[in-house]
Amino acid sequence: MKKDLISMEDLSVDEIKEYLALAHRVEATPEERRVKLLPGKIMAAMFFEPSTRTRLSFESAMHRLGGSVIGFAEQSATSVSKGESFVDTIHTVENYCDIMVIRHPGEGTARLAAKTSVLPVINAGDGSNQHPTQTLLDLYTIEKDLGNISDISIAFIGDLKYSRTVHSLIRALIKFNVRNYYLVAPESLRLPKYFMMSDEPDKFNFYETNVLEEVIPKCDVLYMTRIQRERFPDLLEYEKVKDSYRLTAAMLEDAQPHMRVLHPLPRVNEIAYDVDKTKFAGYFPQARNGVIMRQAILLKHLGVEL
Ligand code: NCD
Numbered sequence: 001m002k003k004d005l006i007s008m009e010d011l012s013v014d015e016i017k018e019y020l021a022l023a024h025r026v027e028a029t030p031e032e033r034r035v036k037l038l039p040g041k042i043m044a045a046m047f048f049e050p051s052t053r054t055r056l057s058f059e060s061a062m063h064r065l066g067g068s069v070i071g072f073a074e075q076s077a078t079s080v081s082k083g084e085s086f087v088d089t090i091h092t093v094e095n096y097c098d099i100m101v102i103r104h105p106g107e108g109t110a111r112l113a114a115k116t117s118v119l120p121v122i123n124a125g126d127g128s129n130q131h132p133t134q135t136l137l138d139l140y141t142i143e144k145d146l147g148n149i150s151d152i153s154i155a156f157i158g159d160l161k162y163s164r165t166v167h168s169l170i171r172a173l174i175k176f177n178v179r180n181y182y183l184v185a186p187e188s189l190r191l192p193k194y195f196m197m198s199d200e201p202d203k204f205n206f207y208e209t210n211v212l213e214e215v216i217p218k219c220d221v222l223y224m225t226r227i228q229r230e231r232f233p234d235l236l237e238y239e240k241v242k243d244s245y246r247l248t249a250a251m252l253e254d255a256q257p258h259m260r261v262l263h264p265l266p267r268v269n270e271i272a273y274d275v276d277k278t279k280f281a282g283y284f285p286q287a288r289n290g291v292i293m294r295q296a297i298l299l300k301h302l303g304v305e306l
Pocket of ligand 1: 053054126131134163164225226228264265266
């Protein structure tokens with residue numbers, strides 16, 4: 001049966017651990033062996049929304065495994081701009097490839113594509129809903145940098161309403177029994193309650209605040225996000241909150257020595273460049289981990305053992 005990757009909600013902790021273990025094996029495998037794993041396989045990168053890291057790291061991952069890539073980087077370059085439906089596009093592209101990686105502004109579109117197609121579908125971000133491949137690489141980064149996932153305390157900063165990276169990651173961390181969450185956001189961009197839900201609500205602590213300085217000494221991971229301009233129905237509202245938080249090196253003085261600043265990137269103003277030189281900056285290695293995790297994802301969903 002084909003295997004899709006649509007939402008972190010669909011995965012058990014054991015399944016998530018399988019991706020992490022596979023990523024470790026990918027990282028330990030010599031280049032000459034890796035490049036022979038997916039010969040003749042074609043990945044379609046179907047990006048209806050802008051992307052740098054997700055698209056290029058998926059493409060790089062496919063090339064590094066010896067496969068090849070077709071695709072598009074914007075909707076205007078496809079027949080959707082002539083009026084073709086999303087479903088017809090899926091039915092067409094599935095004839096040309098072995099696996100589809102899809103990013104789309106509409107929530108639920110990846111699920112629709114998976115139901116439509118006979119091929120494995122990987123969700124590369126559906127609106128402000130989910131971004132499971134980012135979450136898997138975030139978990140891989142946390143595990144590598146901090147040695148474990150379950151015992152961390154994590155702070156999420158910025159646009160907690162629209163950031164799919166936050167939504168996906170919190171759902172996964174709840175499965176790992178991570179207890180303490182510091183949620184730092186302006187009033188209008190707070191985390192929707194739905195993402196805090198669990199069968200055992202007493203087990204988890206969600207501290208909401210709008211003061212970034214308050215949480216810096218308390219957390220092991222500071223997960224920064226961009227205010228998601230493109231998701232605001234009213235740009236005047238965006239203007240009001242766009243510069244709510246800006247992390248600087250000076251603010252990190254009270255951070256625990258092992259603390260990591262992560263960010264799915266792109267950053268706009270929320271992390272000052274002087275943070276890059278500190279020992280806390282983990283966001284560029286995080287992006288590098290994306291290529292490793294996405295190789296693991298391609299192997300797993302194309303049914304190739306490593
Ligand atoms: C994120 C996304 O697209 O959701 N970027 C990414 O995939 N690395 C975050 C963002 O755009 O702010």
